[in-house]
């Protein structure tokens with residue numbers, strides 16, 4: 067790739083999601099008092115909203131409950147390609163599983179895409195839904211064999227796709243696979259319509275209501291964080307991204323979280339259309355969207371485990387360089403980052419929470435493909451709850467086990483234990499007095515290692531960096547000004563409030 071354009075360094079100072087900026091969402095009250103419903107859905111992202119919508123259409127009295135604002139979790143910070151082309155997944159699945167599993171995964175995701183398309187068309191939802199061809203490509207000669215293997219998997223499984231030796235966009239592709247008939251949209255405009263329908267169908271929605279614990283019985287009882295309110299329900303759906311609740315199912319050792327980054331860029335050159343994902347060492351995702359009547363490109367990539375990056379700002383800079391050299395950059399109106407959850411075998415866990423809890427269901431582990439997998443979750447959980455058969459129940463059943471999963475389970479548990487121990491001994495090299503405005507770090511203070519951030523006005527915010535979930539050490543994320551936990555992905559603001567679970571309690575604040 068040649069350096070054709072100047073690479074500006076004009077990243078926005080603060081992260082902001084384009085979808086949340088351009089979409090006005092309704093607001094809902096906090097839960098005050100007790101409540102009795104047929105089904106309680108915890109978590110208002112794409113999985114929870116789709117499930118609540120589908121159950122409300124079936125006449126269920128639903129309550130959709132979110133710890134923060136609706137659609138302000140990962141769904142509000144996605145890149146929103148609606149596609150069954152999920153990287154090198156089909157060759158990997160064919161190596162690890164029977165072909166029916168790989169084929170079933172493709173079909174379930176294709177049905178989810180069809181469901182979104184039909185919902186948009188039937189109701190005329192204005193959400194910038196646009197059909198596009200998806201391309202998987204590499205610019206590295208040494209990755210061509212992996213890409214060819216993926217293409218062979220398409221052929222073996224009967225997945226429509228074509229091989230290309232080059233691409234229309236200005237990347238030096240050595241090879242590419244196209245998958246026709248995929249799509250992109252503004253996910254929040256689409257989900258806003260579903261939210262409005264839930265309310266029209268008599269559903270209840272609560273914001274700023276964290277569910278802390280549950281008591282299993284008939285009905286199931288859900289308790290809010292302050293223990294002041296109880297929700298009684300016959301069916302419970304855990305759609306809180308990372309499960310807020312872990313009883314008897316070991317999810318915390320079966321899931322990992324990874325962050326990735328996105329920029330919305332006004333390019334200097336016109337874009338040839340399509341949605342792109344590279345399999346290069348530095349993965350890149352590209353799609354177009356419209357902002358203020360103008361075409362922008364959403365450039366994504368730069369994955370790393372949550373809490374495991376020395377300088378999170380550098381990831382934005384790398385994307386900015388790529389956008390600059392490939393398309394030219396006139397302006398970068400938005401930058402944002404988010405994290406997603408992956409299961410041991412990369413197939414989401416959608417279905418019964420565990421055999422001990424037959425009226426509780428879970429949807430998690432979408433492996434950065436939650437637009438389709440989150441929609442699969444809604445369709446599948448509706449059928450689970452209605453006790454209807456569905457061809458994909460076994461495929462996504464969280465209770466499935468295979469040897470590979472078991473081995474990875476042990477590795478994940480081991481990594482977490484290592485994290486718990488190594489975090490405690492990590493050095494605090496910065497001196498609190500040396501912190502510049504808008505700088506955060508681990509520091510020594512009063513003989514203890516603590517986390518400190520000096521805000522732009524010069525005020526210090528000091529916290530105990532021990533994660534309130536399971537005691538791991540959180541790490542400073544300078545690009546988002548947050549404390550992030552490498553064990554299970556909990557995140558906290560610089561003042562200690564929970565930004566993302568599974569933690570529910572804030573970090574302890576320390577006086578200066």
Ligand SMILES: Cc1cc2nc3c(=O)[nH]c(=O)nc-3n(C[C@H](O)[C@H](O)[C@H](O)COP(=O)(O)OP(=O)(O)OC[C@H]3O[C@@H](n4cnc5c(N)ncnc54)[C@H](O)[C@@H]3O)c2cc1C
Pocket residue numbers: 108109110111112113114131132133134135136137138139140141142143144145146147148149275276277278305306307310325326327328366403404405406429430432433434435436437438439440567570
């Ligand atoms: C940068 C990035 C780009 C992506 N791009 C794509 C893409 O192009 N295509 C694609 O298909 N997928 C993509 N994904 C993945 C997709 O965005 C996610 O898989 C999906 O949004 C997850 O949805 P969710 O409903 O599971 O979770 P979320 O949207 O995170 O919703 C979970 C909700 O649960 C709430 N909650 C948590 N704990 C509690 C509690 N105790 N009580 C009450 N509420 C609680 C949270 O507040 C949150 O609102 C991307 C992911 C990332 C990180």
